[in-house]
Amino acid sequence: MAWFNIAFVGFGNVGRALAALLQEKEQVVRERYGIKWRLTGVASRRIGWRIDPAGLDVDALLADGSSGRTLPACAGVREWLAAARADVLMEMSSVVPASGEPAISYLRAALEHGAHAITANKGAVVHGYRALRDLAEARGRGFRFEATVMAGAPIFSLFRETLPAVRLLALRGVLNSTTNLILASMEAGLSLEEAVAEAQALGITETDPGLDIDGWDAAVKVAALVTVLMDTPIRLDQMAREGIRGLSREEVRAARAAGTPYKLVCWAERRGDEVAAGVRPERLPLADPLARADGVTSVVRFDTDTLSLTVSEDDPTVRTTAYGMLADFIGLVSR
Ligand SMILES: NC(=O)c1ccc[n+]([C@@H]2O[C@H](COP(=O)([O-])OP(=O)(O)OC[C@H]3O[C@@H](n4cnc5c(N)ncnc54)[C@H](OP(=O)(O)O)[C@@H]3O)[C@@H](O)[C@H]2O)c1
Numbered sequence: 451m452a453w454f455n456i457a458f459v460g461f462g463n464v465g466r467a468l469a470a471l472l473q474e475k476e477q478v479v480r481e482r483y484g485i486k487w488r489l490t491g492v493a494s495r496r497i498g499w500r501i502d503p504a505g506l507d508v509d510a511l512l513a514d515g516s517s518g519r520t521l522p523a524c525a526g527v528r529e530w531l532a533a534a535r536a537d538v539l540m541e542m543s544s545v546v547p548a549s550g551e552p553a554i555s556y557l558r559a560a561l562e563h564g565a566h567a568i569t570a571n572k573g574a575v576v577h578g579y580r581a582l583r584d585l586a587e588a589r590g591r592g593f594r595f596e597a598t599v600m601a602g603a604p605i606f607s608l609f610r611e612t613l614p615a616v617r618l619l620a621l622r623g624v625l626n627s628t629t630n631l632i633l634a635s636m637e638a639g640l641s642l643e644e645a646v647a648e649a650q651a652l653g654i655t656e657t658d659p660g661l662d663i664d665g666w667d668a669a670v671k672v673a674a675l676v677t678v679l680m681d682t683p684i685r686l687d688q689m690a691r692e693g694i695r696g697l698s699r700e701e702v703r704a705a706r707a708a709g710t711p712y713k714l715v716c717w718a719e720r721r722g723d724e725v726a727a728g729v730r731p732e733r734l735p736l737a738d739p740l741a742r743a744d745g746v747t748s749v750v751r752f753d754t755d756t757l758s759l760t761v762s763e764d765d766p767t768v769r770t771t772a773y774g775m776l777a778d779f780i781g782l783v784s785r
Contacts, residue, residue, distance in 0.1 A: 451484050454783055455503070457491030457534045457565070459527070459556050460542030461511070463653040464570050464597070465492075468540060468772040469508050475776060483784040491518075491534030494543070498523065499530040527556050531563040538783070540775055541569035544657040547666045547686060550577030561585045561593065568778045570771060572598040572667075575674040580683065592782040597774030599625060599671045600748045603763040607781065609679050616754040618679045620719035623750030624743040626668040627766065628655050629694050629714045631746045636702040637711065642695070653768055654746060665693030665714065668729040672716045679752075680718070682725045690728030697731060705733050713740055716750075 456472075458465050472479075472487065479485050488505030500506070502518035510517040521530055531539065539560035541553050550573035557567040557574055558581075567586065569575070574582070575595045586593035599605050609616070624630055628649050635645035646663065649655045661667050669691045676684045694714055705712050710733040718727035734741035739760055743749040749762040763770070 451480070451486055452783065454485065454487045454537045454779075455490040455535050456487050456538045456540060456779075457493070457531060457536035457560075458489065458540045458542060459493050459553075460544070461492050461494050461497060461515075462542065462544075462657070463768045464542045464771050464775075465494075465540070466512060467768040468542070468775055469512055471769060471772040471776055473508055479776075479780065483780055485780065485783055487538075487779075491530055491536055493527070493530055499525045499527075499533075501530065501534045503533070503535050527559045528563065531560060531565060536560065536563065536565045538566045538568065538779060540779075541567065541571055541574065542775075543571060545571050545573045545661065545667070545670065547573055547576075547661065547670050550574045554578035554582065557582055557593065558585060561589050561591050564589065564591065566592045566594070566779075566782050568592075568594045568775055568782070570595075570597040570775060572670040572674045576670055576677055576684075576686070579674075579677050592778075594778035594782060595674070596778050597771045598674055600750065600761070600763050601627075601766040602770040602773035602777065603748070603761055603766075604777070605675070605750070605761065606678060607777070608761070613754070616756050618752060618754050620717075620753040621672075621675060621679075621750055622715065622717045622740065623748065624713050624740050625671045625716045625748055625750060626662055626665075626714055627746035627748050628659070628662040629665075629668070630743060630748070632663065633694060633697075633702055633712055633714070634745050636697070636699045637706040639699070639703070641699055642697075663693050663695050665691045665729040668693075668714055668716050672718055672727050672729060675750075676718045676725050676727050680720065680725050684725060684727055688727075690730065692728075692730045694731050708733075709736055710734060711736075711741055713743065715740060
């Protein structure tokens with residue numbers, strides 16, 4: 451039986467769902483994979499740097515945050531990782547699309563500390579992928595980020611583990627479930643503001659919902675896919691980005707009534723040695739699989755030089771995102 455000390459940065463929707471899922475799956479993870487874990491650190495700006503190397507009380511943390519001791523305010527991520535004796539960092543802080551920070555610094559600190567680094571934060575992938583991948587390799591540790599795109603659906607692991615030697619030529623998808631849900635709510639008669647409030651109540655918007663409706667979240671996901679799966683780093687300012695803020699309830703309802711609903715479409719394609727990519731609202735015929743992604747369902751079609759395939763993730767929740775991180779954890783430490 452192998453023991454792993456896990457530390458969380460970020461204890462919002464995803465962090466709390468992951469804590470609950472780790473507890474729920476404790477028995478199967480132990481019996482099937484020989485893995486035991488304890489949560490030895492939790493950190494956020496409000497929580498501070500909380501630790502207990504013997505294991506925090508997860509129920510107490512989830513109930514009122516009262517477990518463990520807090521390091522002095524002057525402590526930083528490195529001191530915290532050492533005090534928590536962390537073997538794995540689960541990085542779940544709010545995304546900062548323009549820089550990927552401070553997530554990249556947290557992940558780098560974890561790898562330099564000797565821990566595996568797992569993140570749900572797409573900004574860290576877009577801005578830090580190559581450096582973190584190379585650092586992980588040099589340190590004999592893993593850097594994983596499955597939950598960053600399509601929550602728990604295997605996308606990065608699909609290519610890494612099961613599609614050797616393919617060349618990805620193009621992709622097209624509906625990848626921001628929040629805007630998809632908002633569009634569906636607008637089709638049902640809500641205003642943009644009411645639909646955003648509904649999505650916030652479900653806990654599925656970014657910390658700043660503007661990141662969803664202005665297409666930033668979708669653009670960061672496309673950039674993450676292009677960076678990793680096409681091995682071509684792309685900056686957000688190199689992409690054509692248009693969100694759904696400009697669409698009125700009337701336009702959205704009329705498009706649905708005409709059988710060509712609006713979807714916020716993410717796309718990327720190779721053009722010679724370059725990759726062009728973007729995000730834009732499009733009216734799609736119902737025969738298009740992307741048009742049939744309703745509510746929070748996400749779908750992506752990949753065209754490679756040897757096969758084309760479509761992955762759909764139906765009705766993911768924040769628990770699905772947590773599952774993406776749990777799968778990364780098991781994949782890394784059960785090798
Ligand atoms: N929600 C989803 O279904 C979903 C799906 C895929 C990916 N993600 C990604 O997962 C991450 C977390 O999402 P969420 O829904 O859990 O967001 P959330 O509920 O807003 O929680 C964010 C957490 O990060 C902490 N945080 C923010 N800035 C921080 C900083 N600079 N240093 C340390 N902690 C910081 C926040 O606490 P303080 O304010 O106290 O710092 C909070 O605990 C994001 O990167 C998001 O893009 C979320």
